[in-house]
Amino acid sequence: MTLCFENLHKKQLLVVFVIGVLLGSIPIESVLANNTNNDDPGPDFILNSVMATYDRKFRPNTKGPPTVVTIDIYVSDFDSVQEATMDYGLVIFLRQRWNDNRLQYNASEPMVLQGDSANLLWQPDLFIPNEKKGFLHSVTTENRLLRIYPNGDVFLSSRYSLTLSCYMDLKKFPLDDQICIMQMESYGYTTKDLIFNWTEKDPVQTEEDLKLPQFQIRKHETESCTKQYSTGAFTCIRARFYLHRDVGYYMLQAYLPSILLVVLSWVSFWITYDAAPARVALGVTTILTMTTLDSGIRATLPKVAYAKVRLHS
Numbered sequence: 001m002t003l004c005f006e007n008l009h010k011k012q013l014l015v016v017f018v019i020g021v022l023l024g025s026i027p028i029e030s031v032l033a034n035n036t037n038n039d040d041p042g043p044d045f046i047l048n049s050v051m052a053t054y055d056r057k058f059r060p061n062t063k064g065p066p067t068v069v070t071i072d073i074y075v076s077d078f079d080s081v082q083e084a085t086m087d088y089g090l091v092i093f094l095r096q097r098w099n100d101n102r103l104q105y106n107a108s109e110p111m112v113l114q115g116d117s118a119n120l121l122w123q124p125d126l127f128i129p130n131e132k133k134g135f136l137h138s139v140t141t142e143n144r145l146l147r148i149y150p151n152g153d154v155f156l157s158s159r160y161s162l163t164l165s166c167y168m169d170l171k172k173f174p175l176d177d178q179i180c181i182m183q184m185e186s187y188g189y190t191t192k193d194l195i196f197n198w199t200e201k202d203p204v205q206t207e208e209d210l211k212l213p214q215f216q217i218r219k220h221e222t223e224s225c226t227k228q229y230s231t232g233a234f235t236c237i238r239a240r241f242y243l244h245r246d247v248g249y250y251m252l253q254a255y256l257p258s259i260l261l262v263v264l265s266w267v268s269f270w271i272t273y274d275a276a277p278a279r280v281a282l283g284v285t286t287i288l289t290m291t292t293l294d295s296g297i298r299a300t301l302p303k304v305a306y307a308k309v310r311l312h313s
Contacts, residue, residue: 060100069098072199075206104152115144134162174250190232215243
């Protein structure tokens with residue numbers, strides 16, 4: 001008797017439920033959602049469960065070995081090198097990889113999150129000592145990519161524009177070669193807590209058609225450069241860019257005009273002795289023009305304590 005009553009009650013509930021769906025009082029979306037497999041949690045459930053006990057103030061494996069961060073950069077643009085201010089500009093994709101065992105979860109695919117989600121995680125305190133200015137691109141959204149893998153690996157890619165200092169030796173200008181560096185260090189973690197390494201394959205990549213107005217990028221090299229300060233030893237990596245100056249601009253703007261002016265000054269040898277004003281005017285004009293040309297070139301160069309360029313030696 002009791003079993004029959006329960007079956008009748010279930011049938012009544014089923015009829016009421018079907019009528020509710022047909023009349024629109026119960027959304028069909030809720031029905032479909034309830035039919036999904038609850039044993040396969042979604043990314044939001046995984047992320048919330050992982051972040052429930054996560055504290056980004058502490059590095060991964062706090063009491064264990066140092067956290068190893070592998071880094072590579074992709075140079076999408078190399079701005080013109082400025083001799084007067086001794087700096088150069090870069091637009092790079094900075095890619096960092098590390099493992100955080102607190103972010104492990106049970107799934108087969110990585111989680112791809114918006115860039116601002118990186119603010120919820122611990123991040124390496126990387127800084128660039130020779131940076132003059134820089135910013136993270138944010139058009140149309142913050143240019144960052146974050147991936148979290150099931151084993152706890154984290155991949156963070158960010159797009160930056162940087163202006164970096166580059167000391168230049170201009171003794172052979174404009175027939176000179178320059179070496180500009182990009183150096184990255186940890187600001188607060190010593191080598192006991194954090195280590196930076198270049199990726200083994202292609203740590204520095206450049207755009208295929210990357211060109212500079214006055215320079216050619218001959219090659220680039222990477223190296224490690226652990227820094228020792230009074231506060232301890234800090235991890236450091238460095239990239240070197242070898243630049244060769246293209247002399248074509250100075251041939252057209254400096255050497256060729258200087259040669260023509262010198263040849264023009266020889267005209268005074270064919271002027272008669274009686275035309276002294278013409279001889280003096282031609283000589284003075286040549287000197288003033290050479291001085292103006294030389295001053296224009298020197299105005300674009302820094303004030304250093306050695307001779308930089310001789311256009312009329």
